[in-house]
Amino acid sequence: MTFEDSDAIGEFDVIRRFFKPLKGNLSQGHFPETSLLLGIGDDCALLNAPVNGEVYAITSDMLVEGRHFFKDTSPSLLGHKCLAVNLSDLAAMGAKPIAYNLSIALPNIDVDWLEQFSNGLHAIADFYGCTLIGGDTTAGPLTISITAIGSVAPKHALRRSGANIGDDIWISNTVGDARLVLGCRRGEWHIELPWQELAVRMDAPTPRIDLGLGLRGLATSAIDISDGLLGDLRHILNASKVSADIVIDDIPCSPVLREVSLELRRLCTLKGGDDYELCFTTPKKQRALVQTLSEYLQLPLTRIGEITAMTSEQPEMALLEKDGVPLPADLAKQYMRSFDHFK
Amino acid sequence: MTFEDSDAIGEFDVIRRFFKPLKGNLSQGHFPETSLLLGIGDDCALLNAPVNGEVYAITSDMLVEGRHFFKDTSPSLLGHKCLAVNLSDLAAMGAKPIAYNLSIALPNIDVDWLEQFSNGLHAIADFYGCTLIGGDTTAGPLTISITAIGSVAPKHALRRSGANIGDDIWISNTVGDARLVLGCRRGEWHIELPWQELAVRMDAPTPRIDLGLGLRGLATSAIDISDGLLGDLRHILNASKVSADIVIDDIPCSPVLREVSLELRRLCTLKGGDDYELCFTTPKKQRALVQTLSEYLQLPLTRIGEITAMTSEQPEMALLEKDGVPLPADLAKQYMRSFDHFK
Numbered sequence: 001m002t003f004e005d006s007d008a009i010g011e012f013d014v015i016r017r018f019f020k021p022l023k024g025n026l027s028q029g030h031f032p033e034t035s036l037l038l039g040i041g042d043d044c045a046l047l048n049a050p051v052n053g054e055v056y057a058i059t060s061d062m063l064v065e066g067r068h069f070f071k072d073t074s075p076s077l078l079g080h081k082c083l084a085v086n087l088s089d090l091a092a093m094g095a096k097p098i099a100y101n102l103s104i105a106l107p108n109i110d111v112d113w114l115e116q117f118s119n120g121l122h123a124i125a126d127f128y129g130c131t132l133i134g135g136d137t138t139a140g141p142l143t144i145s146i147t148a149i150g151s152v153a154p155k156h157a158l159r160r161s162g163a164n165i166g167d168d169i170w171i172s173n174t175v176g177d178a179r180l181v182l183g184c185r186r187g188e189w190h191i192e193l194p195w196q197e198l199a200v201r202m203d204a205p206t207p208r209i210d211l212g213l214g215l216r217g218l219a220t221s222a223i224d225i226s227d228g229l230l231g232d233l234r235h236i237l238n239a240s241k242v243s244a245d246i247v248i249d250d251i252p253c254s255p256v257l258r259e260v261s262l263e264l265r266r267l268c269t270l271k272g273g274d275d276y277e278l279c280f281t282t283p284k285k286q287r288a289l290v291q292t293l294s295e296y297l298q299l300p301l302t303r304i305g306e307i308t309a310m311t312s313e314q315p316e317m318a319l320l321e322k323d324g325v326p327l328p329a330d331l332a333k334q335y336m337r338s339f340d341h342f343k
Numbered sequence: 344m345t346f347e348d349s350d351a352i353g354e355f356d357v358i359r360r361f362f363k364p365l366k367g368n369l370s371q372g373h374f375p376e377t378s379l380l381l382g383i384g385d386d387c388a389l390l391n392a393p394v395n396g397e398v399y400a401i402t403s404d405m406l407v408e409g410r411h412f413f414k415d416t417s418p419s420l421l422g423h424k425c426l427a428v429n430l431s432d433l434a435a436m437g438a439k440p441i442a443y444n445l446s447i448a449l450p451n452i453d454v455d456w457l458e459q460f461s462n463g464l465h466a467i468a469d470f471y472g473c474t475l476i477g478g479d480t481t482a483g484p485l486t487i488s489i490t491a492i493g494s495v496a497p498k499h500a501l502r503r504s505g506a507n508i509g510d511d512i513w514i515s516n517t518v519g520d521a522r523l524v525l526g527c528r529r530g531e532w533h534i535e536l537p538w539q540e541l542a543v544r545m546d547a548p549t550p551r552i553d554l555g556l557g558l559r560g561l562a563t564s565a566i567d568i569s570d571g572l573l574g575d576l577r578h579i580l581n582a583s584k585v586s587a588d589i590v591i592d593d594i595p596c597s598p599v600l601r602e603v604s605l606e607l608r609r610l611c612t613l614k615g616g617d618d619y620e621l622c623f624t625t626p627k628k629q630r631a632l633v634q635t636l637s638e639y640l641q642l643p644l645t646r647i648g649e650i651t652a653m654t655s656e657q658p659e660m661a662l663l664e665k666d667g668v669p670l671p672a673d674l675a676k677q678y679m680r681s682f683d684h685f686k
Contacts, residue, residue: 037398041582042503043435043566044400044493049392055380056399057387058476060490062446064483092386103405103488133401136488140407145446145479145488147403150387160385223386239384 011137014109015040018118019102019132035098035151036131045133047099050151057095057150057157061085065142070185075113077203078144079120085226086148087128087207088276092224094158094216095150097130097209105140128209158215158222158280163240167220167281167307170290172208173300174252175229176265177201179272189264193256201254205276211301214293215280222280228271230317230336233279237315244315246305249322270319270335281307354480357452358383361461362445362475378441378494379474388476390442393494400438400493400500404428408485413528418456420546421487422463428569429491430471430550431619435567437501437559438493440473440552448483471552501558501565501623506583510563510624510650513633515551516643517595518572519608520544522615532607536599544597548619554644557636558623565623571614573660573679576622580658587658589648592665613662613678624650 020040038046050056063082065071083100090097102121106114125132130148181202182188184195208224215222221240223232229251237244251269258265282290287303294301310316317336319327326332363383381389393399406425408414426443433440445464449457468475473491524545525531527538551567558565564583566575572594580587594612601608625633630646637644653659660679662670669675 037497038500038502043432043501044402044438046436046495046497046500047399047401049398055392056390058390058442058444058490058492059387060444060446060478060488062448062479062481062483062486062488064448064481064486067448067481067483089386093389095387099401101401101403101490103403103490105405105407105410105486135403136405138405138407138410140405140410140486141484143405143407143448143483143486143488145403145405145486147444147446147490149401152389154380154389157381157389158386159381 014114014137018114019135019137036133039131039133045099045101047133047149052153054151054153056098057090057093057152058147059086059089059093060145060147061089062143062145074203075116076120079117079122080124080204082144082146083121083124083130083148084205084207085276086146087124087130087209088205088224088226090148090150091208091212092158092222092278093150093152094156094212094219094222095152096213097128097148097150099131099133100125100146100148102132102135103137103145104135105138105143107139107142128207152216156216158212158219160221160223160236160239163221163236163242163281163307164283165242165307165309166284168284168287168290168303169233169244169246169305169307170280170282170301171225171229171252171304172211172277174254174257175225175275175277176253176257176268176272178205178274179268180257180260180264182274183268191260193259195256198254198256202274205274207276208278208299210297211278211293211299214297215278218286218289218293219280219282222278225273225275225277225279227273229279230270234315234317234336236279236281237317240307241310242315243308243310243317244305245308245318245320247320247322248327250302250304252300252302266335271337357457357480361457362478362480379476382474382476388442388444390476390492395496397494397496400433400436400495401490402429402432402436403488403490404432405486405488417546418459419463422460422465423467423547425487425489426464426467426473426491427548427550428619429489430467430473430552431548431567431569433491433493434551434555435501435565435621436493436495437499437555437562437565438495439556440471440491440493442474442476443468443489443491445475445478446480446488447478448481448486450482450485471550495559499559501555501562503564503566503579503582506564506579506585506624506650507626508585508650508652509627511627511630511633511646512576512587512589512648512650513623513625513644514568514572514595514647515554515620517597517600518568518618518620519596519600519611519615521548521617522611523600523603523607525617526611534603536602538599541597541599545617548617550619551621551642553640554621554636554642557640558621561629561632561636562623562625565621568616568618568620568622570616572622573613577658577660577679579622579624580660583650584653585658586651586653586660587648588651588661588663590663590665591670593645593647595643595645609678614680
């Protein structure tokens with residue numbers, strides 16, 4: 001007896017139709033080499049050992065409808081973003097993307113939605129040479145869970161724990177736009193400025209893969225800004241057991257954000273998440289090299305402060321205005337709290 | 344200014360308190376060696392290259408409340424099961440578990456629930472020497488997504504595509520109990536038999552890791568039974584481009600299942616999923632070796648049929664009763680359909 005599929009599209013059809021097209025297409029990525037021995041279609045994928053003394057960098061991010069994205073989000077942008085946020089973690093480790101697994105719970109099978117979602121997903125995956133190697137498809141409230149795998153030499157991995165006293169603290173591009181857009185969409189604030197131009201910063205973040213690779217051997221620590229600059233920088237300080245001085249008016253922001261009230265601008269740049277820029281530290285003597293890297297990548301890299309010694313048992317962060325005056329303590333404390341999904 | 348946590352337990356507290364304890368505990372597993380260079384607490388985990396010419400085997404499974412488990416499922420058993428189903432995929436590949444990432448969406452933070460869930464999870468992880476290396480925690484409808492990583496030499500990997508004409512087809516232990524229990528709990532059928540004794544088969548499946556390792560170099564193909572024996576076997580036939588004769592009355596089942604009606608027994612053994620036993624093929628001349636492995640592992644391994652040549656463009660499956668008479672075509676067709684989350 002031969003096997004027959006019913007007319008209705010099912011779980012295996014979804015995988016075959018929307019999540020298998022990259023197979024056989026492995027050489028078209030930004031990074032053409034591949035480590036894949038066996039892709040989608042068996043109990044496991046098989047990934048060759050990394051070469052040249054590199055190790056695998058592995059990260060996972062889960063996106064839930066209503067929590068990480070609005071119900072009416074463009075499926076194509078969502079496909080982009082769910083992989084972008086994982087690639088951003090690889091970038092923050094200085095790792096080169098190789099492969100990813102996608103597990104997705106879908107409330108129903110909507111062929112148009114899946115078509116657009118998979119197009120967005122495959123476009124960014126292809127650009128960064130990151131191959132879909134497996135995953136799971138099930139019914140359930142819309143939830144997307146990706147595990148991304150990259151490679152990096154251990155000595156080049158950009159850990160959070162390597163920041164040294166005296167190091168410069170840098171931010172790529174600008175921060176705060178994603179939070180500004182979120183607040184406008186939610187109606188938290190109303191501004192008479194073209195904030196819609198910035199929607200791409202929230203909807204289609206750019207993982208700073210090239211920057212992460214450029215920082216290998218240069219940065220002493222790095223993290224990507226997903227939960228807010230100060231909260232994320234705190235992870236570097238905790239891991240490195242150091243403190244920091246931050247000149248908050250030096251934090252780079254977009255022209256639109258520069259036009260809003262000081263209070264709103266600070267809220268967005270200091271506490272806003274979802275920017276996926278890199279915050280990193282380098283030895284002071286490398287300032288010229290960072291500048292060269294910035295020009296090479298055509299990506300602004302801005303010094304926002306300096307790593308200092310801990311003077312108590314906990315890392316401390318001094319938030320300074322342009323004139324060197326510290327921000328009032330209660331305000332600073334409020335900015336320091338990063339986004340928490342449960343608080 | 345030092346950082347202060349609020350009294351409420353938050354995302355980072357959950358990770359610190361419930362999902363970090365295995366760190367520093369790496370040598371207590373069933374397989375003591377570890378490949379971990381950097382665990383939880385950075386943007387990525389770092390995993391050393393596998394040794395001895397092995398490659399990494401990678402698999403993902405997602406479990407959604409109300410779809411894969413009941414709302415009132417014991418958190419401890421759920422912790423066990425969500426990793427077990429992933430380890431089962433490693434087993435079906437002949438891979439040795441190494442590490443896993445856990446992404447979990449929680450409707451709220453229930454400390455008791457998390458305590459029990461993480462205990463169940465860590466117990467099975469520890470037993471199989473599989474180290475938690477990262478993941479994501481967020482608010483959302485209860486959804487658990489795991490990516491597990493193991494290692495295997497390419498020549499030993501138990502792919503679905505290696506079954507040859509004349510090979511024996513085997514099943515480990517018994518199948519059908521998980522489906523019987525599910526039906527009893529759902530009220531699909533009422534039986535006057537101690538089915539509660541079998542609840543463990545649905546709630547706490549045993550990943551057949553040792554069997555998978557024992558089948559290296561012996562089995563020509565393998566798959567784990569998650570969606571139903573016939574449906575899963577179909578994947579082997581499709582990948583290997585072969586057909587099969589199955590003697591359905593030879594399919595091993597528990598004493599309880601042997602007591603139910605013929606119709607219910609066949610439904611459970613042929614179509615029931617969630618058993619996580621291995622179905623595998625071996626050359627006929629290896630029958631004695633399979634028997635030896637069964638005795639060594641103290642795990643029944645039962646021959647249920649034989650791989651045959653395809654006589655048309657599609658793999659075919661002949662379902663035979665004990666006397667060699669084929670099952671009526673419409674009944675066979677109905678059994679052939681495996682579980683689909685969307686159908």
